[in-house]
Ligand SMILES: Nc1nc2c(ncn2[C@@H]2O[C@H](COP(=O)(O)OP(=O)(O)OP(=O)(O)O)[C@@H](O)[C@H]2O)c(=O)[nH]1
């Protein structure tokens with residue numbers, strides 16, 4: 349049986365199983381199986397049946413990677429061409445783009461790789477179109493622009509999200525606070541100090557057994573964790589993806605409608621064809637990429653504000669900056685002078701564990717200098 353067929357079988361079984369307390373464990377197990385099979389499809393696991401998760405061969409370049417995802421003919425390629433100057437063929441027929449096309453956007457001293465992707469259609473899991481490869485490529489991005497056609501029903505957004513979520517792409521969600529720790533012995537222990545409506549010992553155990561985890565400690569630090577969240581924690585397959593919804597072809601819409609659509613969270617209306625509202629789009633991309641600009645300052649000189657070092661904001665420290673500048677710099681590191689919002693005094697002497705903020709200026713002082 350192919351992976352697609354197995355997925356169909358499980359979905360059929362889930363559909364006919366009534367949801368109640370007695371079936372919760374069984375359903376949880378089916379969900380875990382389903383998640384596992386779908387991951388196989390996009391990660392090129394065993395036997396996906398024809399090009400499973402092969403993705404597209406685009407080497408990563410630049411400081412971050414932004415993917416363009418959407419239904420056919422919403423204007424993804426037009427957007428890539430206008431935003432980066434790299435020509436990607438655009439036309440009025442569906443599936444004009446058949447592979448991934450990268451372009452570069454230079455913004456605030458950073459180089460962002462924008463990747464145009466083929467259109468996705470409902471049922472990517474069935475291997476229709478290139479949905480799977482598109483999703484495999486989307487998973488490698490640091491953020492996504494979900495491009496929507498403003499003249500089409502906004503409910504299409506839900507269908508796209510459903511496809512992405514099915515393959516472990518968590519759209520604008522934060523990683524839930526679940527501690528998952530594998531052990532050598534002792535079986536599976538599940539703890540939570542919060543009320544749990546959807547999961548219990550049994551369900552957690554069955555998800556663990558599906559993922560062949562015989563021994564582990566699992567602690568849920570919030571109320572009413574879902575089975576899907578437990579599956580994500582145990583399978584480690586989820587990617588937490590910042591997403592901006594780009595509402596394209598706004599030039600074809602009357603003004604009151606545009607105003608309404610602008611008010612939705614995570615939405616940016618644009619016209620790719622006329623490059624309307626690109627300034628806001630770029631600012632949003634920057635915000636969602638969560639990157640920091642650090643300006644380095646050689647002793648006795650002014651910092652080079654044109655070419656910052658870009659760090660990714662999972663709280664970078666001075667030591668991360670050193671690693672970016674040179675592999676062995678940290679060995680010669682004595683201290684650093686920092687100007688900016690991360691310090692109280694301007695400048696302030698800091699150690700290598702100091703956390704940096706966006707636009708800090710740093711002068712590194714070495715042992716021998
Ligand atoms: N009115 C209007 N038309 C647009 C805009 N952007 C793109 N289009 C048109 O929409 C059609 C599809 O554009 P593409 O850029 O090929 O769309 P795509 O999403 O890359 O399509 P696929 O690669 O086939 O998935 C073309 O005829 C474009 O000229 C826009 O901002 N306004």
Ligand SMILES: [K+]
Nearest residue numbers: 421439441444
């Ligand atoms: K098209």
Ligand SMILES: [Mg+2]
Nearest residue numbers: 424425444445
């Ligand atoms: Mg295209």
